[in-house]
Amino acid sequence: MIDPLDLTALIERNRPRFRTATEFxxxxxxxxxxxxxxxxxxxxxxxxxxTAFGVSRMPVREALRQLEARALVEFNPHRGAVVAEISAGDSADIGAIRAALEPAALRLSLPRLSAADFALAEELIAEMDAEPDPGRMGELNRRFHMTLYARAGRPRLLALVEQHLAAADRYLRFQFAALGYHPRSQDEHHALLAACRAGDADAACGAVVDHVMAAEEQLTAFLGGRRG
Amino acid sequence: MIDPLDLTALIERNRPRFRTATEFxxxxxxxxxxxxxxxxxxxxxxxxxxTAFGVSRMPVREALRQLEARALVEFNPHRGAVVAEISAGDSADIGAIRAALEPAALRLSLPRLSAADFALAEELIAEMDAEPDPGRMGELNRRFHMTLYARAGRPRLLALVEQHLAAADRYLRFQFAALGYHPRSQDEHHALLAACRAGDADAACGAVVDHVMAAEEQLTAFLGGRRG
DNA sequence: CACGCATATATTGGATCCAATATCCACGCA
DNA sequence: TGCGTGGATATTGGATCCAATATATGCGTG
Structure with a gap:
């Protein structure tokens, strides 16, 4: 049973931003x-x-179908939908995808990054240092990464990257809650940004891969490595 | 207006394979x-x-939403859905994604490939040589690639790879129809398989990237490079 | 007392109905 | 004659209703 109060906060706040109930x-x-x-x-x-969203079942059904296609919920015919489980195996899966996609995006974006982009990235790192809330933290981390990739000019690739950054957030929240924030991650962010500023694509890509893999290893260890 | 006869062939053939109308x-x-x-x-x-599928609008609506999440159709509120357009830019996008994901999948899968897997891959290459139909051709090409990646043991990564292989098919069909089949692609398939058999991960990954990039360049040139 | 079967209930899947919005066309006016 | 406005029409978005299926309960029987 879902506690209605948990959701009511999210609901009705940005309701008018959406044109259809399904979108919302x-x-x-x-x-x-x-x-x-x-x-x-x-x-x-x-x-x-x-009832929680104040709509009929239909927009809910359509929304669930979209979330299914994004692997965030799982359907069982005539039995209903459940939120997709997290697991060590799935975390490794997402890590492998990120480690493949993010350097590709960075390599395309890097030559076109401007001084303003670097400044924004720097600021986001600083904000992360001061952010205690894990939710906002993930958001800032996502924006930092996306800032570096944004000039890739490949909407489809960027959408995939953002999607899997968000998926990784589900796991990072775990890590954050259990172990507190790992300062090593910020060091890696600094190193990554420095390599980008230097225009060294190979070093920057290496830094991204290391960064993703390090977080991934931490997580796999933390989740107990139940599956490969 | 969609010609109903175009679809009737696809319809009702494998209808019973699905448990719900939406899935179908x-x-x-x-x-x-x-x-x-x-x-x-x-x-x-x-x-x-x-009416073409012999169902009500509801399963259609849910199916369209799922296809929207997979970027195969585009929605405009109150204006309806259209099949996503193909373009040189999108083709390049898909190429970049494939060039990033496929070597990653191959690297994970390669050490676990068996003699039977290699034999199957070899057979699929041979079938491709004899296949005149572009549709079946794409299917065989997809199966060849997926055979090499299948042992990666990363369901999420493999699903992404397959999804973008399928997306690339939309473009390859174009190329096939206009230029006929390019024998160079088969050479690349042979080279890729040879590298895999030799257990040379670097060479195999290089072969995949070259293969994807070559097809991509051909396509971009053919589509006129309207966009980056 | 355990197991299997039948029935009851809850929940989803699918169809129909109504409302809201966009497009199209005609008409009037500058 | 060209443009803008207003209404008619088509199509989607959302709500409600009915049917199909899965789970749970209880009864009977071995």
Missing amino acids: VEAAMREAILSGALPGGAPLRQEELA | VEAAMREAILSGALPGGAPLRQEELA
Whole structure:
């Protein structure tokens, strides 16, 4: 049973931003899943969600289908949808994808990055140092990475990267809550930015891969390595 | 207006394979889009599709939402959905993604490939030589690649790879129809398989990247390079 | 007392209905 | 004659209703 109060905060706040109820429900539920408000395995009763969002079951159904295509929820015919579980195996999967995509995006973007981009990235690192909330923290981390990739000029690639950065957030929140923030990650952010500023594509890509892999290893160890 | 006869072939053939109408419609429409039966830009009228599939508008709507999340169709609120357009820019986008993901999948899979896997890959190459139909051709090409990646043991990564192999098919069909099949591609398949058999991961990954990039360059040139 | 079967209930899947919005066309006016 | 406005029409978005299926409960029987 989902506590209605947990969701009411997310709901109705940015309702008017969306043109259709389906859009609204999809965005709110994605946010809820990625932020951990809806934990892995949580059953998603359509009627319950519909009343929580103040709509009928139909926008909920369409939103659930979209989230299914993004692997955030899983459907079982006639049995309902549940929030996709997190696991060590899935974390490794996401890590492998990030380690492949992010250097590719960076390599395309790097030559076109401007001084303003570097300044923004620097500022985001500083904000991360001061941010205690894990949720905002993940958001800042995502924006830092995306700032460096943004000039790649490949919308599809960037959408994939952002999607998997967000997916990784679900896991990083775990790590953050359990171990506190790892200062090594900030060192890696600085190193990455320095390599970018120097225009050294190979070093920058290496830094990204190391960064992703390090976080991934930490996580796999933390999650107990139940699966490869 | 969609010619109903174009779709009727796809419809009702494997209808019983699916447990829900939504699953069925989603699979059929994805197939239709990827195979080119529904070309880019084609308007997707819900009522029309519903009668074509012999269902109500609802499964169609849910299927369209799933396809939207996979970037195969585009929605405009209150204006309807259209099949996602193909373009030189999008082709380059897909090429960049493939060039990043496929070597990663291959590197994970390569050490675990068996003699049977190599034999299957070899057979698929041979079948490609004899296949005149572009549709079946793409299918064989996809299976060849996926055979080499299958042992990666990363379901999420493999799903992404397969998804973008399929997306690339939409473009390769173009190339095939206009230029005929390029024998160079088969040479590259042989070289790739040889490197895999030799267990040379670096060479194999290099071969994949070259293969993807070569096809991509051909395509970009053919599509006129309207966009980067 | 355990197991299997039948029935009851809850929940999803699918169809139909109504409302909201966009497009199209005609008409009037400058 | 060209442009803008207003209404008619088509199509989507959302709500409600019905059917199909899965789970749970309880009964009977071995």
